[in-house]
Amino acid sequence: SGKSRPMRILQYVQNTAVQGDANSVISAVDSYCANVEWAMNVGDKKGEILDAVVLDVRPRWVLELGTYCGYSTMRIARLLPPGARLITLEMNHHYAQVAKQILGHAGLDSQVDLLVGASSALIPQLKKKFDMDKFDLVFIDHWKTSYLPDTKLLEECDLLASGTVLLADNVTCPGAPEYLHYVRNSPRYKSLYFPSQLEYLRVEDGMEKSVFLG
Numbered sequence: 001s002g003k004s005r006p007m008r009i010l011q012y013v014q015n016t017a018v019q020g021d022a023n024s025v026i027s028a029v030d031s032y033c034a035n036v037e038w039a040m041n042v043g044d045k046k047g048e049i050l051d052a053v054v055l056d057v058r059p060r061w062v063l064e065l066g067t068y069c070g071y072s073t074m075r076i077a078r079l080l081p082p083g084a085r086l087i088t089l090e091m092n093h094h095y096a097q098v099a100k101q102i103l104g105h106a107g108l109d110s111q112v113d114l115l116v117g118a119s120s121a122l123i124p125q126l127k128k129k130f131d132m133d134k135f136d137l138v139f140i141d142h143w144k145t146s147y148l149p150d151t152k153l154l155e156e157c158d159l160l161a162s163g164t165v166l167l168a169d170n171v172t173c174p175g176a177p178e179y180l181h182y183v184r185n186s187p188r189y190k191s192l193y194f195p196s197q198l199e200y201l202r203v204e205d206g207m208e209k210s211v212f213l214g
Ligand SMILES: O=C(NCCCOCn1ccc2cnccc21)c1cc(-c2ccc(F)cc2)cc(O)c1O
Pocket: 040, 041, 042, 065, 066, 067, 089, 090, 091, 092, 117, 118, 119, 120, 141, 142, 143, 144, 146, 169, 170, 173, 174, 198, 199
């Protein structure tokens, strides 16, 4: 039942996770996707790398590119200091609708602003829309061919400060070769690869952490 994979994930969360308990919602998504049907959440292994980066950065302003069902959105939001804000962009209306409900079940919707639209159109509007200046952390997890153009767009929109951390999912699988070449060869970034596995599978993947040097 449930017309789409995100809907089936939402139904499983609503039936099994404890309302208001983000960790139980995260665990519910992981057990569904590990045992019933795969889905492109960052997952528990790479999720621990994401958690460690969020705790190290202690960001006031976070941007996420690619919400999907809100799994990584929850992992980030549950670790944010009070007053911090997470802006997440999703292209697909249906995914966004499901993510809103999953975030609501986890009790995390107050720290999160979910916008529906193309990153290329939304990124230039963010400073004015949220009266903000620079992001402290950007989690990149949308179209793999958009990683590089959107990083350049963030630079052009003056949304990166010296010290801003970019964390990119899937740099090995499906891969983001042009992005990797850019952040690893540009003098404006200090880049480091965190080897891991593709969500729920014994397939190599990894995340690239790149610090903008200004
Ligand atoms: O494709 C993936 N993610 C992207 C979704 C669309 O994002 C589109 N999108 C979301 C906001 C947004 C804003 N502007 C433009 C496009 C925008 C993705 C894919 C895989 C994967 C790995 C192996 C496979 F065999 C098959 C798939 C794994 C992942 O972890 C992923 O993240």
